[in-house]
Amino acid sequence: TAGITQAPTSQILAAGRSMTLRCTQDMRHNAMYWYRQDLGLGLRLIHYSNTAGTTGKGEVPDGYSVSRANTDDFPLTLASAVPSQTSVYFCASSERVAGPETQYFGPGTRLLVL
Amino acid sequence: GQNIDQPTEMTATEGAIVQINCTYQTSGFNGLFWYQQHAGEAPTFLSYNVLDGLEEKGRFSSFLSRSKGYSYLLLKELQMKDSASYLCAVRDDDYKLSFGAGTTVTVRA
Numbered sequence A: 001t002a003g004i005t006q007a008p009t010s011q012i013l014a015a016g017r018s019m020t021l022r023c024t025q026d027m028r029h030n031a032m033y034w035y036r037q038d039l040g041l042g043l044r045l046i047h048y049s050n051t052a053g054t055t056g057k058g059e060v061p062d063g064y065s066v067s068r069a070n071t072d073d074f075p076l077t078l079a080s081a082v083p084s085q086t087s088v089y090f091c092a093s094s095e096r097v098a099g100p101e102t103q104y105f106g107p108g109t110r111l112l113v114l
Numbered sequence B: 001g002q003n004i005d006q007p008t009e010m011t012a013t014e015g016a017i018v019q020i021n022c023t024y025q026t027s028g029f030n031g032l033f034w035y036q037q038h039a040g041e042a043p044t045f046l047s048y049n050v051l052d053g054l055e056e057k058g059r060f061s062s063f064l065s066r067s068k069g070y071s072y073l074l075l076k077e078l079q080m081k082d083s084a085s086y087l088c089a090v091r092d093d094d095y096k097l098s099f100g101a102g103t104t105v106t107v108r109a
Helices: none
Strands: A004-007 A011-012 A019-027 A031-038 A042-048 A062-068 A076-078 A089-092 A109-113 B003-005 B009-013 B018-025 B032-037 B043-047 B055-056 B061-066 B070-075 B084-091 B097-098 B103-108
Touching: A004 A089, A019 A031, A019 A089, A019 A109, A042 A062, A042 B084, A042 B097, B003 B084, B009 B018, B018 B032, B018 B084, B018 B103, B032 B061, B032 B070, B043 B055, B043 B061, B043 B070, B070 B084
Parallel strands: A011 A109, B009 B103
Antiparallel strands: A004 A019, A019 A076, A031 A042, A031 A089, A062 A076, A089 A109, B003 B018, B018 B070, B032 B043, B032 B084, B055 B061, B061 B070, B084 B097, B084 B103
16 A cells, blocks of 8 residues: 655756655545754644645745645655755645544655755 | 654653654644654654544554543554654644654664
8 A cells, every 4th residue: 555655756956946745645635744953943844735625834934935736646846946845745644633633644755955 | 833742752662662652742632643763764644633532553552632632552462573763744724734842762782
């Protein structure tokens, strides 16, 4: 069972360049999320999608955009990367927004912006 | 904003018990989750509390007091593989998860 996959695993990116982090889930979950994890700050929500065709802003959305064209895919785009976007990015999904269902996390993408 | 506090680090001996506390102040409450995260890996689900009281799952238990904005994760019979970071997360009125910074537990032989 694949669950959630993310690509690339890691990336070094020059400041000012654009990049799309890919996320795909095969569990037919309705909700998907993007987090960044920085030392000492924990996981912070960037953007989310409660169902295909809808997206919303999380705690730290500036500099990022997302789309949710179908149930399985939820790409995250950095239009013009800056060094402060150096982080580990996790994609997650859950069957529903509410209830006891947990969020399942992908393996993460480690991004270094120079 | 959301405020979720947990200790940064804890150390315990193999076979012992460790209790990780989490206090929270959030805009509403729709459940509290605990996750385990080994270094370099993704968080994985441990427990979920939405009502006051204790939830037990094998060696791991989680407690919630909504009136006090307080939870703890209890790890019993510690094993070396339990060395990891433990994340407390609260789901708010908008059904979004807010995470604490995590507690790194080191288990010594």
